Amino acid sequence: MSNNVISSSLEDYLEAIAEIIETKGHAHTKDIAERLQVKMPSVTNALQALSVRGLINYQSHSPVVLTSRGAEMAAVIRHRHSVLKSFFSGLLKLEEKEADETACKIEHVIGETVLSRLVVLIEAIAGREDCASLRDFLETTMPRVKTEVAEGELANVIPLNELPIGQSAVVVQVDENLRGVKKFADLGLVPGTLLQVEGHAPFGDLLRIKVMGSSLSLRSRDAAFICVKLT
Amino acid sequence: MSNNVISSSLEDYLEAIAEIIETKGHAHTKDIAERLQVKMPSVTNALQALSVRGLINYQSHSPVVLTSRGAEMAAVIRHRHSVLKSFFSGLLKLEEKEADETACKIEHVIGETVLSRLVVLIEAIAGREDCASLRDFLETTMPRVKTEVAEGELANVIPLNELPIGQSAVVVQVDENLRGVKKFADLGLVPGTLLQVEGHAPFGDLLRIKVMGSSLSLRSRDAAFICVKLT
DNA sequence: AGAAATTGTTAGGTTAAGCTAATAAACGGT
DNA sequence: ACCGTTTATTAGCTTAACCTAACAATTTCT
Numbered sequence: 253m254s255n256n257v258i259s260s261s262l263e264d265y266l267e268a269i270a271e272i273i274e275t276k277g278h279a280h281t282k283d284i285a286e287r288l289q290v291k292m293p294s295v296t297n298a299l300q301a302l303s304v305r306g307l308i309n310y311q312s313h314s315p316v317v318l319t320s321r322g323a324e325m326a327a328v329i330r331h332r333h334s335v336l337k338s339f340f341s342g343l344l345k346l347e348e349k350e351a352d353e354t355a356c357k358i359e360h361v362i363g364e365t366v367l368s369r370l371v372v373l374i375e376a377i378a379g380r381e382d383c384a385s386l387r388d389f390l391e392t393t394m395p396r397v398k399t400e401v402a403e404g405e406l407a408n409v410i411p412l413n414e415l416p417i418g419q420s421a422v423v424v425q426v427d428e429n430l431r432g433v434k435k436f437a438d439l440g441l442v443p444g445t446l447l448q449v450e451g452h453a454p455f456g457d458l459l460r461i462k463v464m465g466s467s468l469s470l471r472s473r474d475a476a477f478i479c480v481k482l483t
Numbered sequence: 484m485s486n487n488v489i490s491s492s493l494e495d496y497l498e499a500i501a502e503i504i505e506t507k508g509h510a511h512t513k514d515i516a517e518r519l520q521v522k523m524p525s526v527t528n529a530l531q532a533l534s535v536r537g538l539i540n541y542q543s544h545s546p547v548v549l550t551s552r553g554a555e556m557a558a559v560i561r562h563r564h565s566v567l568k569s570f571f572s573g574l575l576k577l578e579e580k581e582a583d584e585t586a587c588k589i590e591h592v593i594g595e596t597v598l599s600r601l602v603v604l605i606e607a608i609a610g611r612e613d614c615a616s617l618r619d620f621l622e623t624t625m626p627r628v629k630t631e632v633a634e635g636e637l638a639n640v641i642p643l644n645e646l647p648i649g650q651s652a653v654v655v656q657v658d659e660n661l662r663g664v665k666k667f668a669d670l671g672l673v674p675g676t677l678l679q680v681e682g683h684a685p686f687g688d689l690l691r692i693k694v695m696g697s698s699l700s701l702r703s704r705d706a707a708f709i710c711v712k713l714t
Numbered sequence: 715a716g717a718a719a720t721t722g723t724t725a726g727g728t729t730a731a732g733c734t735a736a737t738a739a740a741c742g743g744t
Numbered sequence: 745a746c747c748g749t750t751t752a753t754t755a756g757c758t759t760a761a762c763c764t765a766a767c768a769a770t771t772t773c774t
Contacts, residue, residue, distance in 0.1 A: 261761065281722055294762055296723055301760090306642030306707035309658075313722065313769060319658045319708060321642070344600040354597060361588035364630040369575040372628055373621070382616050389607060397603055399595040411537030411552070427540070427550045476537040477550060492731065512752055525732055527753055532730090544739060544752065 258305060260360035263329050264288055265298040266307060269316055270326035278315040332359045332367055339370050343377060345394035410482070412449075413459060413475035420448040421480035430477035440464050441478060489536060491591035494560050495519055496529040497538060500547055501557035509546040563590045563598055570601050574608060576625035643680075644690060644706035651679040652711035671695050672709060 258266070268287045272279040281299070285292045303310040307322030318326060336355035340346045346354065377383050377390075409424055423445045426433055440463045441447075450460040450467060459472045489497070499518045503510040512530070516523045534541040538553030549557060564586050571582035608614050608621075646652055654676045657664055671694045672678075681691040681698060690703045 259760075282720090290761090291763065292722065293724080293764085297761075303704065303707060304644070306644065306710070309708065311704070320656065321658075321710065340597070343604060344597060346597065346600075350596075354592075354594070357592035358589045361585075363585070365581075365628065366571070366575060366577065366585060368628045368630045369577075369625050372624060373574060376617060376620060376624075380617065380620070382613065385613050386607060386611065386617065389611070390604070393603060393607075394600050397596065397599045399599045413535070413537065425551065430540070473534065473542065476534060477540065479537070479552065490730070513750090521731090522733065523752065524734085524754080528731075 258302075258307075258325075262298060262301060262305075263360055264356075265295070265302060266318075266322060266326050267329045267333065269302075269308065270318060270323070270330060273316075273318065280315070329359065332362060335367055335370055335374075336362065339374055342374055343390060343394075345390065409479055411476045412447075412461070412478040412480050413472040415449050415480055415482075420446060421482050422446055423478060424481045425479045427477035427479070430474055436470070436474075436478075439468055447480070489533075489538075489556075493529060493532060493536075494591050495587075496526070496533060497549075497553060497557050498560045498564065500533075500539065501549060501554070501561060504547075504549065511546070560590065563593060566598055566601055566605075567593065570605055573605055574621060574625075576621065641711060642707045643678075643692070643709040643711050644703040646680050646711055651677060653677050654709060655712045656710045658708035658710070667701070667705075667709075670699055678711070 265284065265288065268284050269279045272283050272287065276283065281292050281295045284298075285295045288295075299308065299310045299316060302308045302322065306319060307325060309317040309319055333355050336359055337351050340351035340354050341348065344351075377386060410421075412421075412423075415421055423441060423443050425443055426436065426441060430436065445463060447461050447463045450462050458469050459475050460467060460469050461475075496515065496519065499515050500510045503514050503518065507514065512523050512526045515526045515529075519526075530539065530541045530547060533539045533553070537550055538556060540548040540550055567586035567590055568582045571577045571585050572579065575582075577585065608617060641652075643652075643654075654672060654674050656674055657667065657672060676694060678692050678694045681693050689700050690706050691698060691700050692706075
């Protein structure tokens with residue numbers, strides 16, 4: 253009962269192997285590692301796994317060869333990739349690289365039906381007479397739509413329990429769900445207060461912090477309810 | 484340096500929690516487990532992880548509450564989900580359940596830009612005057628496009644090394660990359676031959692198989708090159 | 715041909731996410 | 745108010761996918 257299904261990660265390896273063989277004639281461990289941005293031992297591992305599943309012919313120190321099953325499977329995977337890529341670049345007008353990366357990420361979880369229907373959609377929009385103005389619209393509108401998070405805007409607001417020792421920060425918000433908010437407020441833990449983490453207690457999940465000169469302890473569970481911003 | 488990014492799995496938990504709280508008022512471990520199809524201890528684990536990251540307020544045996552950060556994040560995730568779902572059901576005409584499942588699978592790896600552009604595409608096709616005929620086309624064509632693998636067509640063709648002991652099978656194909664194909668062919672290992680696995684040798688990676696009355700051993704590496712079909 | 719550089723593998727560790735079995739807490743009916 | 749049922753947690757194991765460090769094999773250069 254082999255189920256013809258392999259993990260996303262192995263699919264990536266198989267796809268990479270097929271492509272490297274196609275362009276360079278043979279896939280070396282190092283090439284695969286570079287392409288997938290992993291270290292060589294990870295590749296060796298993956299090759300063994302693919303071999304056990306009968307998808308490649310692998311023996312130490314000799315070139316990897318796809319078996320017929322492996323080649324077939326690689327073809328399926330590459331097809332998925334290329335359909336997705338042309339959706340992202342052709343309709344959503346993502347640039348080459350981003351279309352490719354996005355396709356990579358979702359190619360492992362897309363079924364045949366979705367894929368075929370995507371092809372229908374792509375071809376309808378690309379080919380139909382009556383879609384000419386839609387095509388113009390997409391061409392001009394899509395490239396203007398960019399909403400990637402400003403990268404760093406919220407990035408340095410973190411919960412107090414994740415604040416590194418010694419780093420100083422300002423209280424941004426104390427969550428209303430923290431039990432005993434009032435008590436903490438009395439101690440000075442209100443938005444705007446500058447504080448520093450002195451250290452973590454070895455056991456008991458305690459955090460020692462320094463607030464306005466004096467220091468106090470609180471459980472790191474509770475600290476999670478206090479958001480601070482690095483200064 | 485908290486990076487505001489959590490794993491796909493934790494995103495699933497967060498999304499589930501937000502939805503359960505919304506519909507039932509409070510999320511119990513059991514509800515979450517059922518919704519995500521995992522066992523309760525896995526939920527407990529996840530809750531602890533979310534708690535450490537300051538996304539929920541969690542203490543043993545008391546109801547889970549989203550922190551403000553958590554609620555915000557859940558909203559983002561649910562938004563991704565709903566956009567994707569409306570793409571799959573509105574344009575590709577997948578049925579409710581499948582649209583939902585597909586959205587679930589890819590919502591974790593889609594960036595903001597792609598999402599916004601999807602919205603543009605969906606709205607353009609749904610709203611533009613000049614897309615009326617495209618809408619008709621999609622409505623009638625999509626539902627007919629179904630290519631889900633026949634489920635079981637190729638499923639019981641497996642490499643010989645994965646054949647369970649005792650199970651009998653027929654050789655379907657011997658890969659041309661197997662070294663010494665000829666030798667094996669002489670022993671009767673050609674397409675059409677009926678065989679059975681007698682057992683695996685404790686060490687040495689050997690497989691003992693029975694072919695047409697006589698028995699022979701081969702390395703399981705090599706067996707991977709022989710595809711058999713269960714009978 | 716043999717030393718040096720490159721490439722590949724093994725051994726063993728880490729993390730995330732799941733699981734089962736055992737234990738503990740909370741709830742609900744009499 | 746108790747006891748059994750239900751729900752939740754802890755402890756400890758498994759697997760997949762990665763990693764580093766150490767070792768082994770293969771090329772390349774002279």
